Amino acid sequence: MTHTSSTDMRVQPKRPLLQRLAGACEPYLYSAPSLVLIATVMLVPLALGLSYAFRDVQILNPFSGGFIGLDHFRALSQDQAFYRALRNTLWWTGASVFLQFFFGLILALLLDKPFRGRGIAQALVFLPWAVPTFLTGLNWAWLFNPVIGPLPHWLFALGLLDEPGNILSDPQLAMWGPIVANVWWGIPFFAITLLAALQAIPRDLYEAAAIDGAGPFQRFRSITLPFLAPTIAITVLLRTVWISNFADLIIVMTNGGPADRTQIVASYIFTQAFKRLDFGYASAISMVLLVLLLVYSMLIVLLRQTMLNRD
Amino acid sequence: MTAKSMVLTVAHRLAILAYIVFALFPLFWLLKVSLTPNDLLYSEGVRMWPSRVSFDHFRFVVAHSDFPIFFRNSLIVAGSTAIVVTILASLSGYALSRFAFRAKYWIVALMLLTQMFPLVMLVAPIFKMLSPLGLTNSLTGLVIVYSAFNVPFATFLMQSFFDGIPKDLEEAAKIDGATQFTAFRQIILPLTLPGIAATIGFVFTAAWSELLFALMLISGNDAATFPVGLLSFVSKFSVDFGQMMAAGVLALIPACVFFFLIQRYLVQGLTAGAVKG
Amino acid sequence: MASIDIQDIRKSYGAVQVLHGVDLNIRDGEFIVLVGPSGCGKSTLLRMIAGLEEVTGGDIAIAGKRVNDLAPKDRDIAMVFQSYALYPHMSVAENMSYSLRLRKTPRERIQSAVSAAASKLGLDPLLERRPKALSGGQRQRVAMGRAIVRQPKAFLFDEPLSNLDARLREQMRAEIKKLHGDLGATSIYVTHDQIEAMTLADRIVAMHGGVVQQVGSPLDLYDRPANLFVAGFIGSPGMNFLSAHYVPGENGASVRLGDGTLIALPQKYTLAADEPVTVGIRPEHVELSDADGTGVDAGVELIEPTGFGTILHLTHHGLPFKVFTVDRTHLNAGPAVKVSFPPGHLHLFDGEGDRVTS
Numbered sequence: 001m002t003h004t005s006s007t008d009m010r011v012q013p014k015r016p017l018l019q020r021l022a023g024a025c026e027p028y029l030y031s032a033p034s035l036v037l038i039a040t041v042m043l044v045p046l047a048l049g050l051s052y053a054f055r056d057v058q059i060l061n062p063f064s065g066g067f068i069g070l071d072h073f074r075a076l077s078q079d080q081a082f083y084r085a086l087r088n089t090l091w092w093t094g095a096s097v098f099l100q101f102f103f104g105l106i107l108a109l110l111l112d113k114p115f116r117g118r119g120i121a122q123a124l125v126f127l128p129w130a131v132p133t134f135l136t137g138l139n140w141a142w143l144f145n146p147v148i149g150p151l152p153h154w155l156f157a158l159g160l161l162d163e164p165g166n167i168l169s170d171p172q173l174a175m176w177g178p179i180v181a182n183v184w185w186g187i188p189f190f191a192i193t194l195l196a197a198l199q200a201i202p203r204d205l206y207e208a209a210a211i212d213g214a215g216p217f218q219r220f221r222s223i224t225l226p227f228l229a230p231t232i233a234i235t236v237l238l239r240t241v242w243i244s245n246f247a248d249l250i251i252v253m254t255n256g257g258p259a260d261r262t263q264i265v266a267s268y269i270f271t272q273a274f275k276r277l278d279f280g281y282a283s284a285i286s287m288v289l290l291v292l293l294l295v296y297s298m299l300i301v302l303l304r305q306t307m308l309n310r311d
Numbered sequence: 312m313t314a315k316s317m318v319l320t321v322a323h324r325l326a327i328l329a330y331i332v333f334a335l336f337p338l339f340w341l342l343k344v345s346l347t348p349n350d351l352l353y354s355e356g357v358r359m360w361p362s363r364v365s366f367d368h369f370r371f372v373v374a375h376s377d378f379p380i381f382f383r384n385s386l387i388v389a390g391s392t393a394i395v396v397t398i399l400a401s402l403s404g405y406a407l408s409r410f411a412f413r414a415k416y417w418i419v420a421l422m423l424l425t426q427m428f429p430l431v432m433l434v435a436p437i438f439k440m441l442s443p444l445g446l447t448n449s450l451t452g453l454v455i456v457y458s459a460f461n462v463p464f465a466t467f468l469m470q471s472f473f474d475g476i477p478k479d480l481e482e483a484a485k486i487d488g489a490t491q492f493t494a495f496r497q498i499i500l501p502l503t504l505p506g507i508a509a510t511i512g513f514v515f516t517a518a519w520s521e522l523l524f525a526l527m528l529i530s531g532n533d534a535a536t537f538p539v540g541l542l543s544f545v546s547k548f549s550v551d552f553g554q555m556m557a558a559g560v561l562a563l564i565p566a567c568v569f570f571f572l573i574q575r576y577l578v579q580g581l582t583a584g585a586v587k588g
Numbered sequence: 589m590a591s592i593d594i595q596d597i598r599k600s601y602g603a604v605q606v607l608h609g610v611d612l613n614i615r616d617g618e619f620i621v622l623v624g625p626s627g628c629g630k631s632t633l634l635r636m637i638a639g640l641e642e643v644t645g646g647d648i649a650i651a652g653k654r655v656n657d658l659a660p661k662d663r664d665i666a667m668v669f670q671s672y673a674l675y676p677h678m679s680v681a682e683n684m685s686y687s688l689r690l691r692k693t694p695r696e697r698i699q700s701a702v703s704a705a706a707s708k709l710g711l712d713p714l715l716e717r718r719p720k721a722l723s724g725g726q727r728q729r730v731a732m733g734r735a736i737v738r739q740p741k742a743f744l745f746d747e748p749l750s751n752l753d754a755r756l757r758e759q760m761r762a763e764i765k766k767l768h769g770d771l772g773a774t775s776i777y778v779t780h781d782q783i784e785a786m787t788l789a790d791r792i793v794a795m796h797g798g799v800v801q802q803v804g805s806p807l808d809l810y811d812r813p814a815n816l817f818v819a820g821f822i823g824s825p826g827m828n829f830l831s832a833h834y835v836p837g838e839n840g841a842s843v844r845l846g847d848g849t850l851i852a853l854p855q856k857y858t859l860a861a862d863e864p865v866t867v868g869i870r871p872e873h874v875e876l877s878d879a880d881g882t883g884v885d886a887g888v889e890l891i892e893p894t895g896f897g898t899i900l901h902l903t904h905h906g907l908p909f910k911v912f913t914v915d916r917t918h919l920n921a922g923p924a925v926k927v928s929f930p931p932g933h934l935h936l937f938d939g940e941g942d943r944v945t946s
């Protein structure tokens with residue numbers, strides 16, 4: 001038997017400092033590569049971009065680069081195109097999110113019911129999500145093109161259009177083009193998330209409610225909706241931010257035109273940077289956009305707080 | 312079956328069918344036009360299927376255009392991004408899943424924030440940063456940028472896969488004589504293989520689709536990715552619809568392949584912060 | 589094989605302290621069972637010995653060497669998990685040999701160690717299977733096999749049988765005991781099942797609320813529980829407790845129940861007159877007779893036949909207690925019976941709940 005007294009246990013030195021340090025460092029070692037990459041490719045440019053907002057940075061002008069204070073913001077406050085882009089962003093985001101959510105929810109409810117061939121049906125209706133966005137944009141632009149696409153002819157035949165023209169070049173209707181493309185592409189996102197939430201609802205709740213005499217509509221209102229509410233809230237809120245910044249479809253389909261009628265803030269930023277190579281002005285708009293998004297997030301947090309307090 | 316439930320069932324199937332038609336019609340049209348010979352393209356207008364199909368457009372696109380180069384570039388960029396991101400995200404996802412450490416909260420917050428903020432505002436500064444390094448007009452530059460954009464989402468995705476593996480397993484491995492890292496490599500990673508494949512699929516799809524940064528950073532044909540090449544083709548030869556759509560069908564192929572691979576993991580992918588939102 | 593010495597071990601999760609200073613000296617080759625209700629800190633203690641949890645305070649030594657800061661892999665112990673924690677992507681043989689492969693043991697040695705362990709546990713025909721293709725009992729054996737191939741200094745078991753059905757559990761319990769007899773390795777076994785504790789242990793460590801309540805041989809704990817917790821936890825059906833007051837007398841002492849009934853004690857104790865106490869008696873020690881016999885009146889509330897014996901739920905003036913008897917005639921007991929409490933089997937606990945010994 002090797003009983004040890006407390007005294008000779010104390011003789012052992014404490015674990016060396018280095019070794020303890022290594023133990024504490026381990027999670028940081030695992031996450032360091034990702035963090036370094038995020039910092040250099042996202043945080044540094046973010047800071048750099050914020051500084052551009054106060055400088056004159058134009059790629060084509062070698063004498064640019066000087067500090068100009070709030071000039072960009074003054075110009076921005078006079079920029080009618082920017083105000084139009086803000087209004088368009090609201091319209092684009094509101095319509096896209098609402099339609100995606102509405103049709104996504106219906107699709108999720110349809111798919112929640114077991115039926116033969118559900119797996120394959122699900123794969124087919126979710127397929128648009130996998131279609132690259134640039135292709136989605138081109139594809140719908142072609143569908144709206146009266147030369148090779150059927151849509152103008154159908155809309156004309158239905159009496160919705162006066163002539164089989166391209167709605168993408170009609171200032172009144174152009175925004176509908178990217179919105180339709182966006183809805184087509186985004187329905188699966190909502191359907192998938194909502195379907196997952198639906199399938200997490202315990203089945204016996206429905207059975208219990210049915211035994212208690214609740215009709216289908218009552219069951220939907222008293223079981224399904226309350227269960228879905230948190231998922232709906234979070235996906236709609238996050239999706240709103242995401243779609244308001246989603247410029248790919250617009251850049252591919254209309255490039256902001258005709259006459260800036262489809263320009264949203266994100267595509268306006270891209271146009272300033274990409275077409276006009278005015279990085280300073282683009283960064284100033286970015287900064288305003290960032291502030292608006294921060295305000296939106298704060299509002300959501302506040303809303304959440306008041307809702308939590310009310311319970 | 313009562314008459315009422317019969318009607319409901321039929322309505323249900325019809326609704327599903329309507330969704331399927333809506334989802335597939337644009338892709339069908341893409342394929343249809345790409346197979347329609349030029350001489351029928353305008354004369355047959357909105358017919359559902361041309362009276363004669365030909366593969367001329369595909370032949371042209373593959374043999375006489377730059378699309379094979381674009382395709383190769385996109386494959387390289389998307390493939391490398393997927394691999395780089397999956398390696399980094401495995402490590403950081405593991406840290407988030409298995410360790411309780413002080414900065415964890417801040418790391419999660421940072422990664423969530425990067426999912427929220429408008430990447431388009433980084434277009435200009437990133438261009439400015441990469442151009443003195445010679446990383447504009449280069450596939451490497453794109454891989455670096457895309458990797459950074461996809462790491463946060465992939466980290467959350469990998470974390471959710473690691474969370475699904477019982478902690479007991481690596482504790483058993485540690486008692487068997489493994490270090491934390493050996494346990495990670497020999498026990499946890501092999502068990503996460505399906506998750507790793509799914510992450511590769513998600514990141515590949517995202518990188519394959521990226522447009523804005525590719526447009527900004529790439530100017531020559533040599534380093535153009537598929538979206539950039541297709542868009543410049545569209546603006547230059549905007550009447551060669553058959554060829555454009557044949558190129559579009561080609562761009563669709565890898566996306567579809569990966570889609571069917573990652574189908575089972577869509578829910579996990581979208582809730583992890585979502586590739587495309 | 590080695591001794592394990594635990595001194596004043598403490599563990600806190602944030603502000604919550606779950607172990608409040610545990611001392612324990614485990615001899616070389618001893619089979620120790622940590623027993624206690626769920627949540628009392630048994631697993632935490634075991635995992636600290638294994639090196640899976642950081643030590644908040646105190647010292648752990650294995651074979652005389654302080655191991656507080658050693659990684660699990662450097663402690664040379666083996667552990668069997670409740671979930672078995674078999675590696676799903678490895679065959680049974682690979683599972684069992686993993687620790688040896690990590691140690692770069694020569695292939696022939698690995699093979700002979702694995703086949704020796706496999707034949708000891710009857711796993712020979714299963715060596716190429718994956719854990720998925722095994723039954724619960726077989727998985728349990730593989731987990732044991734994984735532990736024994738390496739001949740570690742000590743075995744740790746964390747509720748290894750609680751995922752098995754009752755019959756298999758009984759069988760594996762016996763096998764573990766036999767295995768310990770063969771290998772003679774120091775073992776620490778965690779369970780919440782007092783039968784497992786009683787049947788397996790050389791010494792039982794009864795824990796409650798992060799504090800060791802009593803350490804002793806199984807029969808020690810059964811015959812001389814140190815306090816109300818141990819008295820109530822060990823034994824099934826559990827000991828009866830009756831609140832009473834101490835009554836010293838001329839020739840011997842007794843206790844008085846609430847209704848005034850006097851129960852004789854075997855000896856006098858150094859307690860003040862009228863001090864509140866608790867008397868305990870195990871159901872199997874209560875003597876039962878017909879209503880016209882001698883003893884205290886009791887009403888029969890419920891009769892539970894177990895086949896082996898009968899459990900009677902009785903009340904005495906509203907005071908519930910149980911009696912266990914192997915005598916089947918009592919199955920037809922009337923509404924009232926007489927019970928008596930043999931003084932030799934009474935346990936006396938003071939106001940603090942501690943056993944009164946003198």
Ligand SMILES: Nc1ncnc2c1ncn2[C@@H]1O[C@H](COP(=O)(O)OP(=O)(O)O)[C@@H](O)[C@H]1O
Nearest residue numbers: 601604606624625626627628629630631632633
């Ligand atoms: N990681 C942890 N964080 C916080 N509390 C814990 C943790 N692990 C265990 N506990 C708490 O410590 C106590 C003891 O747990 P445990 O040792 O698992 O009990 P048991 O005796 O059932 O094995 C429990 O109250 C449990 O809630």
Ligand SMILES: [Mg+2]
Nearest residue numbers: 630631632747
């Ligand atoms: Mg436990």
